[in-house]
Amino acid sequence: MDLGVTDKVRPLIEQVRKMIAEEIEPLNEVFFAEVGKHPSGDRFKHTARQLEILDELKAKARKRGLWNFWLTGSDEGYGLTTVEYAYLAEEMGKVPIAAEVFNCSAPDTGNMEVLERYGTEAQKARWLGPLLEGEIRSAYVMTEPGVASSDAAQLDFRAVRDGDDWVLNGEKWWISGAGDPRCAVYIVMAATDPDAHKHSRHSMFVMPADTPGVEVLRPMEVFGEDDAPHGHMHIRFTDVRIPAEAMILGQGRGFEVAQGRLGPGRIHHTMRAIGQAEKALEMMCRRGLSRTAFGKRLIELGANYDIIANARMEIEMARLLCLKAAWMMDTAGVREAQPWISQIKVVAPLMAGKVIDEAMQLHGAAGISQDFDLTRMWTHVRTLRFADGPDAVHRRQVARAELRKYTNEKI
């Protein structure tokens, strides 16, 4: 169970870390300062400067071969293992735009996996190519406003067959990345057989984002932030007509596609969260060492030593658990790895949220202000407690896997 940095990935980590620190982080700030400065005032339109930043950085990364690392266990790309990729994800988690620079950002990686694994040749040609090139972006259209979407069986956005077409109607929300004007393609889950067994009710489709009848209603805000220009959009579909060839894998197999999609993405998310926790711990140490009160460095006051020690221990443990989940995925497959993936889905965002919160507290009121990046980090990891299933659902999965060791009865 080698969870370490391999010789293969070590130089990549170095290059990625260096490029993030020297080239991406400074421009990241510029990028977000531009939000809302498009002449139209539309926060979901990129300014020229924003596009320039992304294009130049992506071109550089690509030229250096720092591209599509996420294609684990694949003939294309580096052929990294998930464990190896995990270390890169941690680095990319430290700066918001970094993952995109290396064409490793959510939800594109998950969508590309879907297309690569389940797509027809035509679907691949049309969508996977440009995504791998970083020319377009994508969205994964699953969550619905009317129901607890953690129980996928309840999703009732409908697709009805009409001749050679499917006609889609309903609302979806929290569609991440759908605010980005470059988002060209949607992967959409829709109920095609609502009376079938709960795992056969839905089908998955791939379709152009600009299909008539698709209407972006509003950005969902997270703690008041709209995450522009990426966005988590609320979308209405009204008689949206797509051809039969838009279906992925086959009718009634949407659940299967969704399951296959979620494993690696959760590992990427959690390792990025760990990157953020590391960054917060560093900020906490530096602040505590540089500031004084009551005649002492902050670090020596109150329980700050314990807070720092606990943060270090919890980060170490969460990272090791993520790496083990990655290793399970590499060696035993996504199905066997499921209980570990559920474990890290619960553990890492909670841990990161706690560490970032402590970092805020040690920064004083400045820590929750725009002068530091801590609130953005906290808000991001807070959303991860819902994304890809709420904590409660994953805890239940972990418990069921445990109990099944001791009983053959239904759990």
Add this chain to the structure above:
Amino acid sequence: MDLGVTDKVRPLIEQVRKMIAEEIEPLNEVFFAEVGKHPSGDRFKHTARQLEILDELKAKARKRGLWNFWLTGSDEGYGLTTVEYAYLAEEMGKVPIAAEVFNCSAPDTGNMEVLERYGTEAQKARWLGPLLEGEIRSAYVMTEPGVASSDAAQLDFRAVRDGDDWVLNGEKWWISGAGDPRCAVYIVMAATDPDAHKHSRHSMFVMPADTPGVEVLRPMEVFGEDDAPHGHMHIRFTDVRIPAEAMILGQGRGFEVAQGRLGPGRIHHTMRAIGQAEKALEMMCRRGLSRTAFGKRLIELGANYDIIANARMEIEMARLLCLKAAWMMDTAGVREAQPWISQIKVVAPLMAGKVIDEAMQLHGAAGISQDFDLTRMWTHVRTLRFADGPDAVHRRQVARAELRKYTNEKI
């Protein structure tokens, strides 16, 4: 130790609750929807509709005699005890604009207390009168960007004597309410004797907000929110000249004024936080009863029963502790009550933050979106972990009070 609802305050609670539910809460939403709609685009200018809402509600409250409840132990007003007022503060905490409607909002109540207790007749006539009438608003100008302000001895914003005047220079931030165009008066803490003993370095001044040389640099944002039009402003003072009569209580007595100010305000803050926790618990129960997943009401899934039980227990305990602190203030005075005030400063915001966070989680992603009010509530109670001193400082005070029972040595 009567911590209950007295016959005197019971009808007031009923009236306040009814007015909030029926008249204030509906308009609260309208009020905040107007933010940023002033023709100038300035979020810190009220629209006509906003002013109308406030004026009408305040007029109604005043007409009904629901006004200035906070004047506890005073000849003016109701002569409520702090315990009695605490119950009203809890109700007012449930809706953001409610406290102002009853002329009970921070930081005005604390500032009025300062003026009433320590002000000269001239200071009272000029500022206390209009504040009691709700005609103007005020700000308390203490926290500084360059130092850990929890150690007040470090504050180095300067006031230098020049003839009959004092000349003020430096920066202050997190000046709550200073964004409001109606904010007419500042109470300012400044170092007048920086080499004196740490408790005699500072003096307190009262001055018009529009004194030349005062420049509002920017709103501080809290988790990205600017809290417009109230605001927590970053302000620069450049050669701001105020007359000697602007001093409160006497040179070198700023620390004393600051101490006297903080007791009641902390009780108000924490009881309002408890009001928010109650509201979040109600939201959590209603959501959990009305929504289903996996064939059950949400409430029956996972650990939700325990989460609700824990929330109820923690709210009950925090409220009782706040009431005891209030009772200590009423019966033994602010100095004796200090350890209890420190206790509730730590306990109540942490508890409320936890309950609200659980409420978010039970709401699914909607819980952290603009569709519910939970993020605003959470963000507000999060700031309370810094306001009037960070948790760590208050925990230290509690421990010192405890240890002094057993030693005469320095603690």
Add this chain to the structure above:
Amino acid sequence: MDLGVTDKVRPLIEQVRKMIAEEIEPLNEVFFAEVGKHPSGDRFKHTARQLEILDELKAKARKRGLWNFWLTGSDEGYGLTTVEYAYLAEEMGKVPIAAEVFNCSAPDTGNMEVLERYGTEAQKARWLGPLLEGEIRSAYVMTEPGVASSDAAQLDFRAVRDGDDWVLNGEKWWISGAGDPRCAVYIVMAATDPDAHKHSRHSMFVMPADTPGVEVLRPMEVFGEDDAPHGHMHIRFTDVRIPAEAMILGQGRGFEVAQGRLGPGRIHHTMRAIGQAEKALEMMCRRGLSRTAFGKRLIELGANYDIIANARMEIEMARLLCLKAAWMMDTAGVREAQPWISQIKVVAPLMAGKVIDEAMQLHGAAGISQDFDLTRMWTHVRTLRFADGPDAVHRRQVARAELRKYTNEKI
């Protein structure tokens, strides 16, 4: 809602505190040093010295009128309220034998309540009198080894009618106080109508402890301690024959009697736990002030200030909650008070366990040894997380009470 020390109870608290500190505490140590020194080697037989200690202390207490305080709301005794009694219970919780000295110890108080409230005149004459006089002791025989007794409906110890008698068969365990040779009377719950509705299956009986067929199998140990000579005994009943007059209240009403019994006892238990937490906090402060490491007093190392502050805050809150539960019992009755009683059943033992555990940690290894009383205290409060129902059952009750505010459906 007066939760304070009344003028009536204040002098009693003083007398009780003084007698415990000066007379009981020193002999308490002697008493327990005698355990196992009976010539027979039987730990459940008192030595002459033990009996002498108890008799003399009880005689003193009685002579001073410090006796049967627990008879709240009664014509006999002091007529204290439950709130008033709670303060006395806190004091008595600090030393193990103290409660018995004042004839206020479990399970006698609960059993006396049962007899007073539900007993026939004959039952009262035979058993209640001597118990009130402190001449005999009693046991409450409910919990069974074979089933989760938290679900009382599952209890299947049987009583079968045979002519004018009932014949009892089965096993009971955790019968507190049944190890004491002075334990003369049992109150026993038995299934008389096992097929009836779950709340009508059982009846309650009162019977002599030395009835033929009763066999004490062994003491149950708690963390290796047998709690001799009190004991928590495992008992077997084989064809134990008792007359029809031994039934309390009526056939099928055992559940009703059990419910009525449990309210006050839980308040006594939790207030005694709070007394122990207070004692542990004092020990922690004194140790931390008197011992040094790395050139500082222990108290100044690590997070010890925070640990002390947290302990103080949690004790304060738990006590206030217990007092509120007591006040509910006094003013609204045991039924209305139930949710609060469940709350304190969860909160107080957990809190006390945590405080005592921290006190151990600050004492170093000595803290878990026989050189301090902390392990006995910890073990005792640990059992309270099961006694009178495990935490999980009480949390469920609290949640149900909360949810019923918002629904008429079955919860």
Add this chain to the structure above:
Amino acid sequence: MDLGVTDKVRPLIEQVRKMIAEEIEPLNEVFFAEVGKHPSGDRFKHTARQLEILDELKAKARKRGLWNFWLTGSDEGYGLTTVEYAYLAEEMGKVPIAAEVFNCSAPDTGNMEVLERYGTEAQKARWLGPLLEGEIRSAYVMTEPGVASSDAAQLDFRAVRDGDDWVLNGEKWWISGAGDPRCAVYIVMAATDPDAHKHSRHSMFVMPADTPGVEVLRPMEVFGEDDAPHGHMHIRFTDVRIPAEAMILGQGRGFEVAQGRLGPGRIHHTMRAIGQAEKALEMMCRRGLSRTAFGKRLIELGANYDIIANARMEIEMARLLCLKAAWMMDTAGVREAQPWISQIKVVAPLMAGKVIDEAMQLHGAAGISQDFDLTRMWTHVRTLRFADGPDAVHRRQVARAELRKYTNEKI
């Protein structure tokens, strides 16, 4: 960073697990049932049956080559890595006498390491040989009653030079294993140069346990348990005279020896604690599946799913962290591994204590009784929060290591 089970250790784990389950566990119960049955009544004398059990099991283990696994990185024995050994330690942690059967028990392993690494040839010949053979046992005599021994500089047990001898005087306590009549040798830390720099004050000696002047005063009890016949003894040295050749490594180098000794032992302790947590989790699952209340399996009530999931996640993480610490020891040496060793010293016992406590709670009152082994397990891991340094000291070490990344100033 291979943290997995290697091909080399896999068959050993299987053999050890099988022998523990089939041969050791059944006799373990018999062994402890014999405690106190020696004709003398002395709990610290083995009965014939106890000696027979140990001898037979040890002979079997030895014959199968399951012996002295702990000799990691050594020419003798298996040459296992610490990571490999860790997996064996986890298995041996599940049954109290198991580690001794394989000659892998504390404190012998640490003492053998000391002798192997620092001992003279004469010291090795006399003591190391018989220890490696499992013919005698040993004790490590460091902790003192009068001072906070976590600050080793404070230890003031004295050794004074007198001609060719050293004369030892003072008290030591918590001397684990010194109750065992087979304990033939002590390794003793004593102040030889009390005025020297704090790291040069002490020297280490090896001496026969039966040297005149050594007096075992009493067993220290842990939660009332004396851990007989192993014991944690309180010992008085009165003019104990040992020859100069008894010194290990050299005068003033006691601290150095102590530091070198503690690394591997902490890993063994924590992995054994993890073995106990695993056992508790299994017990919790089995109990929860087999018992019912309110018409459901216990497992489906309250928050039990979450409790089980959390236990699984915390065990996984703590184990991975222990394995990483072991790997650091293997690859970077004990000095570099220190921060990780401190981390697991804090994390693993706390985690195990929590899991065992939850297992007790799910077992109902039986869980804290003699009918299950949970209290012994809990008590054991509770002591680990002191053994080899209290949590607070290790947290401080972790924080200091973290802060040193960002400053060259004294931390």
